[in-house]
Amino acid sequence: MRFSTALLFVSALLPFAAATYPTGQSNCGNDQFKWGNDCLPKGGPPQSTTTKPPNGSDCPPTNYYWGSKQGCCVPKNPPPTTNYPEPQCRKNWTWYPALRKCLPTPTPPSPPPSTPSKYNGNNGNNGNNGNNHYKKRTHKSRSTLCPTGLDACPIKGLAANDYECLDTYTELESCGGCTSVGKGQDCTSIEGAWNVGCEQARCVVYTCAAGFQLGLDRKTCISL
Structure with missing residues (x-):
């Protein structure tokens, strides 16, 4: 039984x-x-x-x-055919095998802001210095589109002044430059690639799909 x-x-x-x-x-x-x-x-x-x-x-x-x-x-x-890794989602997305799709990666809650001290330390002079520092920081953020180390890449299909800040040294879809303006390479478009990466602004293929063989340069997948 x-x-x-x-x-x-x-x-x-x-x-x-x-x-x-x-x-x-x-x-x-x-x-x-x-x-x-x-x-x-x-x-x-x-x-x-x-x-x-x-x-x-x-x-x-x-x-x-x-x-x-x-x-x-x-x-x-x-x-x-064997030991293939999980599908590779975009940045800030996570693969859910049971649903067979990528969902936004949960972000931990931000810590509550600290309460500033009411003591200014020097009859209010420190408060004035703080205001001056804030103005300088605000002026600096307006004069540059992205933080240091990131490139401002225009977003296709949107207004000319719409852009996103990307690290083109590691960004899969704009590896080595903004592909939206014809620079760099979209690593995800490599034919036959299963998992890829952008290392030091260069595309690298980690795994190829079945029916393809990894090229010696680790940049291509060769059809068998």
């Missing part, structure tokens, strides 16, 4: 496993691969036919897109 119960439990899990992980056998076409119960196009569908994830959700930019039918992020290429 216990053996029969165990068999029923295992058989109940099989549909869940098949729907969650890619299967080895496939009845898909040559230009497709099996992912769960679906046949997905190798390389992903044309960008013009894809839809954006719902508000508050995102997909890993390197090798995923939003699958409207599946209601989650699906890969453009089959994953590496």
Whole structure:
């Protein structure tokens, strides 16, 4: 009786496993691969036919897109065959395997502001000096677009004066320069890449999707 119960439990899990992980056998076409119960196009569908994830959700930019039918992020290429890392979300986003999508990374609550001392120490002179220092800091922040070490990159599709401050030495989508103005490189656009990084303003490929081999320069994935 216990053996029969165990068999029923295992058989109940099989549909869940098949729907969650890619299967080895496939009845898909040559230009497709099996992912769960679906046949997905190798390389992903044309960008013009894809839809954006719902508000508050995102997909890993390197090798995923939003699958409207599946209601989650699906890969453009089959994953590496063994020990492949989790999908790589954008900065300040975290991958949730159960939901198969990226969600905003929770931020810890800010500590309450400290109460300033009422004692000025020198008949109010320190308060005046503090005001002068504040004015200098305000003037400095207005004279520069971004803090030191960050580049002001225009945001495509928005007004000319809209920009974001990026560290182009580590930013995946603007590695080595602002790609919105034709500089640097978008590491997430490397064909066949599964996980990538931006190290010292240069794209580096860590893992390639199945069907691709890591190039000797660690900057490309070569189709097999």
